[in-house]
Amino acid sequence: MALAAKDLNVGDTYTECLVEDLTRTQIVMYAGASGDYNPVHSDEKFTKEMAGYPSVFAHGMLTMGMTGRMITNYVGDGRLTKYGVRFTSQVWPGDTLNSTATVDDVTDGIVTLSVETTNQDGAVVLSGYANARVD
Amino acid sequence: MAVNKFPVEGSHIMMFARSIADGNEIYYDEEYAASTEPGRVIAPPTFAQSSAQFDPDYFLRPKIGEDWFGSGKEATGIKREAGSGGGGGGGGGLHAEQHFEYHRHIGPGDVLTAEVKPGKTWEKEGKRSGKLVFSETVTEYRDQNGELVITARGVGVRTERPVDQ
Numbered sequence: 592m593a594l595a596a597k598d599l600n601v602g603d604t605y606t607e608c609l610v611e612d613l614t615r616t617q618i619v620m621y622a623g624a625s626g627d628y629n630p631v632h633s634d635e636k637f638t639k640e641m642a643g644y645p646s647v648f649a650h651g652m653l654t655m656g657m658t659g660r661m662i663t664n665y666v667g668d669g670r671l672t673k674y675g676v677r678f679t680s681q682v683w684p685g686d687t688l689n690s691t692a693t694v695d696d697v698t699d700g701i702v703t704l705s706v707e708t709t710n711q712d713g714a715v716v717l718s719g720y721a722n723a724r725v726d
Numbered sequence: 727m728a729v730n731k732f733p734v735e736g737s738h739i740m741m742f743a744r745s746i747a748d749g750n751e752i753y754y755d756e757e758y759a760a761s762t763e764p765g766r767v768i769a770p771p772t773f774a775q776s777s778a779q780f781d782p783d784y785f786l787r788p789k790i791g792e793d794w795f796g797s798g799k800e801a802t803g804i805k806r807e808a809g810s811g812g813g814g815g816g817g818g819g820l821h822a823e824q825h826f827e828y829h830r831h832i833g834p835g836d837v838l839t840a841e842v843k844p845g846k847t848w849e850k851e852g853k854r855s856g857k858l859v860f861s862e863t864v865t866e867y868r869d870q871n872g873e874l875v876i877t878a879r880g881v882g883v884r885t886e887r888p889v890d891q
Contacts, residue, residue, distance in 0.1 A: 609747075610747060617747065620741075620744060621745040621746065624741045624745035625775055625776045625779075626776055626778035626784065626786075628796075630796030634796045637795070637797040637801055639801075640797075640802075641795075641801050641802050643888035645891060652772060652824065653746060655772050656742075656746030656748070657746050657747060659746070659748075659770060659772050660747070660770070663748075663770070663771065664750075669764035669768055669831045671771050671828055672828055673827050674771050674826050674828075676823065676824055678820070678822060
């Protein structure tokens with residue numbers, strides 16, 4: 592269902608849990624579907640010994656994709672006109688992510704949202720914005 | 727990356743939606759999708775990124791008969807010193823930002839092209855990873871009629887050393 596401008600107020604929020612205890616398998620699924628096979632996302636040996644990280648970690652685009660699910664669940668299908676993010680911290684296997692959209696503005700049939708995804712420690716892993724058409 | 731032919735297909739959209747744990751039926755059930763406002767299966771908002779599958783030269787996909795930098799018997803399949811070569815993300819640095827502008831929502835049957843234009847580059851001193859070199863690319867996705875459907879802007883970053891945890 593799409594949103595109606597008359598029902599929206601600046602400061603309204605919508606929150607979803609994106610994932611609990613992120614699995615390596617989910618990350619591998621993202622690699623396979625997206626075509627980004629960078630070993631830092633699936634190859635523990637390479638990642639520890641060559642890249643210098645404690646374990647494999649999620650594609651930023653997996654976090655952006657899951658955050659996009661929260662946004663489309665809120666604004667409705669086919670309503671997005673813009674969606675952009677900055678990746679501010681890495682996401683690791685075992686992480687639990689929550690994501691919130693906040694209404695910043697509603698003008699001329701377009702809602703502007705600020706978007707933030709945080710991990711179980713409260714660290715922001717993704718921050719961004721989205722614009723969507725509203726009724 | 728430039729992509730001459732990115733056919734948007736239903737099974738690819740379904741697998742992509744599963745990979746981001748999105749169970750929305752509009753991504754795989756034609757009958758359900760027909761009852762929605764878009765009226766057909768559409769792709770999730772970040773699906774265009776999977777155009778990498780259709781870039782013959784995409785450097786983060788192993789190529790038949792070529793060495794791959796991930797592990798086999800050894801930690802890497804190509805000769806290179808640990809921690810050298812920019813570090814921070816293995817093959818391609820890290821993804822710093824991604825932005826999409828949707829001119830039309832794509833779905834199965836669309837056949838896209840992707841044209842990549844280099845953008846700005848800049849440097850910054852990072853607290854957790856030394857010098858950071860950012861580079862931007864703008865990708866224009868056009869459909870079978872030459873209409874612009876998505877404009878994407880990505881920013882990648884190469885770090886001097888792996889990001890401190």
